[in-house]
Amino acid sequence: MRHLNVLNLVLLLTLPLCAQKPVYLDETKGIEERIDDALKRMTLSEKIGVIHAQSKFSSAGVKRLGMPDFWTDDGPHGVRPDVLWDEWVQAGQTNDSCVAFPALTCLAATWNPSMSALYGHALGEEALYRGKDMILGPGINIYRTPLGGRNFEYMGEDPYLTSRMVVPYIQSMQELGVASCVKHYCLNNDEEYRHNVNVIVSDRALREIYLPGFEAAVKEGKAWGLMGAYNIYKDEHNCHNSITLKKILKEEWDFDGVVVSDWGGAHDMDQAVKNGLDMEFGTWTDGLALNASNAYDNYHLSKSYQKAIEQGRYSTKELDDKVRRVLRLFFRTTMNKQRPYGFLCSEEHYATARKVASEGIVLLQNEGGVLPLKPQGKKILVVGENAIKMMTVGGGSSSLKAQHEISPLDGLKQRLAGISEIDYARGYVGDVTGNYDGVTTGQNLKDDRKPEQLVEEAVEKAKAADYVIIFGGLNKSDYQDCEGHDRKAMELPYGQDELIKSVAAVNSNTVYVNISGNAVCMPWRKQVPAIVQGWFLGSEAGTALASVLVGDTNPSGRLPFTWYNNLDEVGAHSFGEAAFPGIWRDGKKDIIDEEYKEGIYVGYRWTDKQKIKPLFAFGHGLGYTTFKVSNLRTENPVTTDGNMTYYVDVTNTGDMEGSDVVQLYLTDVESSVDRPAKELKAFAKVSLKPGDTKTIVLKTDKRALSFWDEGTNDWKAEPGEFVAHVGDASDRLTCKVKFTFK
Numbered sequence: 180m181r182h183l184n185v186l187n188l189v190l191l192l193t194l195p196l197c198a199q200k201p202v203y204l205d206e207t208k209g210i211e212e213r214i215d216d217a218l219k220r221m222t223l224s225e226k227i228g229v230i231h232a233q234s235k236f237s238s239a240g241v242k243r244l245g246m247p248d249f250w251t252d253d254g255p256h257g258v259r260p261d262v263l264w265d266e267w268v269q270a271g272q273t274n275d276s277c278v279a280f281p282a283l284t285c286l287a288a289t290w291n292p293s294m295s296a297l298y299g300h301a302l303g304e305e306a307l308y309r310g311k312d313m314i315l316g317p318g319i320n321i322y323r324t325p326l327g328g329r330n331f332e333y334m335g336e337d338p339y340l341t342s343r344m345v346v347p348y349i350q351s352m353q354e355l356g357v358a359s360c361v362k363h364y365c366l367n368n369d370e371e372y373r374h375n376v377n378v379i380v381s382d383r384a385l386r387e388i389y390l391p392g393f394e395a396a397v398k399e400g401k402a403w404g405l406m407g408a409y410n411i412y413k414d415e416h417n418c419h420n421s422i423t424l425k426k427i428l429k430e431e432w433d434f435d436g437v438v439v440s441d442w443g444g445a446h447d448m449d450q451a452v453k454n455g456l457d458m459e460f461g462t463w464t465d466g467l468a469l470n471a472s473n474a475y476d477n478y479h480l481s482k483s484y485q486k487a488i489e490q491g492r493y494s495t496k497e498l499d500d501k502v503r504r505v506l507r508l509f510f511r512t513t514m515n516k517q518r519p520y521g522f523l524c525s526e527e528h529y530a531t532a533r534k535v536a537s538e539g540i541v542l543l544q545n546e547g548g549v550l551p552l553k554p555q556g557k558k559i560l561v562v563g564e565n566a567i568k569m570m571t572v573g574g575g576s577s578s579l580k581a582q583h584e585i586s587p588l589d590g591l592k593q594r595l596a597g598i599s600e601i602d603y604a605r606g607y608v609g610d611v612t613g614n615y616d617g618v619t620t621g622q623n624l625k626d627d628r629k630p631e632q633l634v635e636e637a638v639e640k641a642k643a644a645d646y647v648i649i650f651g652g653l654n655k656s657d658y659q660d661c662e663g664h665d666r667k668a669m670e671l672p673y674g675q676d677e678l679i680k681s682v683a684a685v686n687s688n689t690v691y692v693n694i695s696g697n698a699v700c701m702p703w704r705k706q707v708p709a710i711v712q713g714w715f716l717g718s719e720a721g722t723a724l725a726s727v728l729v730g731d732t733n734p735s736g737r738l739p740f741t742w743y744n745n746l747d748e749v750g751a752h753s754f755g756e757a758a759f760p761g762i763w764r765d766g767k768k769d770i771i772d773e774e775y776k777e778g779i780y781v782g783y784r785w786t787d788k789q790k791i792k793p794l795f796a797f798g799h800g801l802g803y804t805t806f807k808v809s810n811l812r813t814e815n816p817v818t819t820d821g822n823m824t825y826y827v828d829v830t831n832t833g834d835m836e837g838s839d840v841v842q843l844y845l846t847d848v849e850s851s852v853d854r855p856a857k858e859l860k861a862f863a864k865v866s867l868k869p870g871d872t873k874t875i876v877l878k879t880d881k882r883a884l885s886f887w888d889e890g891t892n893d894w895k896a897e898p899g900e901f902v903a904h905v906g907d908a909s910d911r912l913t914c915k916v917k918f919t920f921k
């Protein structure tokens with residue numbers, strides 16, 4: 180609850196005794212009425228004051244009218260620790276440790292929208308406690324290449340999966356009066372030269388692949404905030420883009436929230452004024468050095484804009500629209516006295532982190548039933564830097580100061596205390612630094628032994644172990660899963676391939692757990708019986724991993740992206756430099772044109788078209804039980820409005836309770852345009868006891884039948900035959916049913 184502050188009180192006391200409360204302060208009135216009233220009372224400089232930053236992460240309220248400052252913070256996976264008012268230096272608070280939730284790749288891998296709802300709620304409560312009015316997340320850019328440095332922060336390659344997962348995150352956070360700021364809108368699909376990349380993409384790919392997640396966030400999630408991306412589209416930066424922001428987001432989708440610039444993403448006052456930017460943050464302007472103090476007056480939407488209005492170069496039309504949106508944000512957040520209390524590091528938040536982590540872990544391969552471990556009295560050797568390395572620090576703006584983080588090794592030790600004998604071998608040395616922006620892990624990971632010595636030690640110990648569990652993969656340092664750059668290759672770094680091969684050669688019960696937000700090459704796949712995708716799991720990483728490895732949790736995560744064998748199988752890498760990473764225009768290092776030549780064929784849409792069998796397919800994931808998906812049927816094999824309802828039976832045919840993800844893909848059999856072989860259009864997660872069968876109901880609508888028609892600039896569903904394929908992975912579709920759209 181917030182109480183009237185002193186200024187507010189003075190204002191009220193100075194009103195004539197008989198006067199009513201000003202409308203903008205009257206909570207019985209609707210928000211739009213309150214905005215009208217507030218807007219009328221604001222001076223020009225007060226209006227200018229609310230549309231740009233006043234510190235690294237805050238913008239001004241309107242003190243005279245009793246409207247508090249507005250605070251925002253990263254990021255998608257937890258509330259970032261505070262930096263100083265005006266510098267990228269830790270403020271050194273003692274109350275800003277947080278729960279680190281699993282990265283959004285893991286959330287997407289749960290294929291369970293109710294996990295998104297739990298996630299958004301817990302993160303919202305942490306934000307409230309920390310006095311943050313808006314969280315800079317979720318991030319939902321599409322996974323176009325496994326080299327993308329920020330893929331770990333996003334929800335995978337599929338627009339439909341992303342759309343379904345993003346909506347509950349936003350809704351459950353905003354229910355608490357904390358705004359979500361969905362990012363990075365749009366086409367920010369790789370990191371290298373992110374301020375300079377001009378994306379060239381067909382309208383179809385834009386609408387069918389890159390925008391649906393944002394569209395769902397706006398239309399269904401009703402997001403209150405959206406962050407423009409750093410890069411360029413049609414020669415305008417995405418923080419002030421006349422097409423993506425003004426035309427599509429605001430005119431077409433009726434977005435009523437604020438567009439926030441990415442930090443330093445605004446470059447041009449005129450475009451910022453006219454093309455839909457509402458709040459400018461992080462800008463480095465007008466010759467001021469990067470990160471200079473008191474730069475805020477020099478922002479594009481600050482003094483120079485005010486002066487231009489005073490000189491009559493602009494009317495207040497655009498300004499009032501921006502301020503109206505900012506006020507709406509205030510009334511939804513800072514001025515909302517119904518906001519509940521916040522909690523930091525509560526048991527419930529840890530439980531959420533644990534649940535999402537355990538449910539998102541993907542069992543990729545399990546030859547001979549090596550997993551779950553049968554640990555009683557066994558010798559277990561744990562290998563690898565990622566078994567001990569804290570992963571919540573690093574990676575860029577999503578870096579956190581976690582109250583605690585349980586490493587995979589500690590998680591196993593806790594779970595198997597008194598049951599198994601656990602030993603550890605380092606195996607490889609990767610990144611030993613462990614600090615980001617002044618937050619340090621406090622770990623000393625230094626190990627000066629030579630790579631051969633580390634492998635040798637692991638191999639020797641592996642010979643005597645009943646099981647070997649290798650925790651490898653990527654980390655959050657530059658050129659790995661980290662903001663600002665892309666990976667340089669898809670192969671595992673630090674000589675891990677050699678290590679894994681050598682260990683697996685001497686121990687047939689080797690399990691490889693890959694910690695990353697991206698696919699990596701696995702040339703040794705056939706030599707390693709069990710492979711688990713362990714993501715960046717946050718505070719409860721070790722607990723969740725142990726729970727899956729031991730079998731307390733029956734794994735039910737499914738891949739939210741296609742796991743290619745190598746880069747040759749990736750659409751974005753099949754057209755030379757022009758398609759990735761792009762080519763500098765006119766030989767100058769100013770704009771780099773990157774043409775998405777694969778068009779709509781991203782991920783499984785591409786591998787289907789090229790008849791490529793990836794290492795692991797989109798939607799793939801095993802468990803410790805087996806399921807049968809059968810008897811797909813529909814009552815309406817002819818639809819005139821495009822709506823379809825399907826019924827399918829799922830049976831747990833194994834002997835352990837578990838969850839399956841039933842996935843429905845549509846094929847348009849007769850089409851005037853080239854369409855993907857199949858596209859995900861519905862899914863449901865179902866939990867079943869051994870032997871039980873449930874009938875699942877799935878629905879699709881007309882939009883699911885449609886493609887983006889570049890001729891009419893609209894969605895088009897063409898009459899004709901369609902096929903619905905249902906199963907529990909994109910490469911395990913066991914049932915199909917035909918229907919006709921008339």
Ligand code: BGC
Binds near residue numbers: 253254315362441442
């Ligand atoms: C990132 C955003 C982040 C912002 C504030 C930018 O560099 O791209 O995702 O929210 O910084 O930290």
